[in-house]
Amino acid sequence: MSAIAAAASSTPTPSVTPTAVTTHDVQTWVDAHGSLLLNNGLKILGIILVCVLLRKFIARTINKVVRHAAQVAESRAGRMLEGSGLVATERARQRTQAIGSVLRSVSSTVIFSVGTLMIISVLQISITPLLASVSAVGVAVGLGAKDVITDFLAGITMIFEDQYGVGDVIDTGLASGTVIEVGLRVTKLRDVDGQIWYVRNGSISRVGNKSQGWGRAVVDVPVGYGADLGRVQEVLSVMAEEMYADKDWRPKFLDEQPPQVLGIENLDGGAVVIRVQARTAPQKNFEVTRELRHRIKLALDTAGIEVASVAA
Secondary structure, eight states: OHHHHHHHHSOOOOOOOOOOOOHHHHHHHHHHHHHHHHHHHHHHHHHHHHHHHHHHHHHHHHHHHHHHHHHHHHHHHHHHSTTOHHHHHHHHHHHHHHHHHHHHHHHHHHHHHHHHHHHHHHTTOOOHHHHHHHHHHHHHHHHHTHHHHHHHHHHHHHHHHTOOOTTOEEEOSSOEEEEEEEOSSEEEEEOTTSOEEEEEGGGOOOOEESSSSOEEEEEEEEEETTSOHHHHHHHHHHHHHHHHHOTTTGGGBOSSSOOEEEEEEEEETTEEEEEEEEEESTTOHHHHHHHHHHHHHHHHHHHTOOBOOOOO
16 A cells, blocks of 8 residues: 555656747758758759750650651552542551650650759769669569560551551451551451451561552462363453453552463363462452452353363
């Protein structure tokens, strides 16, 4: 009981009250560091302002240059792709947007990275620990997003090299069809069945473009061994000249001559195969091939020449 009474009657230890910051202390600190803060603050604001203005100027310049390049490419494509003005416009638009986006992103990254380093230098902060942290984060992000980065880099390369564009018929090995959209990460294709394929740009190792520059229409005509080959070639040549003279089909040919009857291409089982071919405008080879088949069938029927069956 005496111990409890002694504990109860003992005087509590007073708490330590922190010394209040006086106006004099604040004034002293401002006198010592005010000019430094003011000078650094003005420098930092100046750096930020210069970075923002420089970014706007470069972005505007990039937009003008890319827009001009797109107009030139569009006019060139319009001359080559007869009847495909909308496709050429869409192709140029998507390529312009992609290239402009890449250039603006790169320029912004460079400008603000340099600006950040300048601000750090003004504040006299050691960048060694910062660089170590950034490097570690960069390695982690790089490993986790390796496929995405690969897709973007491949997409940038394809767009700058103009390997293909909207409206082109391509074969990527993974899928084939008509290009409906070219993105930095994914290319969209629509195949002959109407199915849309999303192909990652980084997974494309080779591309076959069936629409770039010009196309070729090829038709192999099998006739029997007993057929008069001279007569067959004469009938095919007349058919080719008539099709070339047709005002609806003449613009689809690139050569200044009718489709060529090349002669015997193969001896296949019970048939002699004679080849007819023509060089066409881009993306016109498929319809020219179909029309050639149609006209060949009519011409041979009129001449009484029977088409032979080819062994499978």
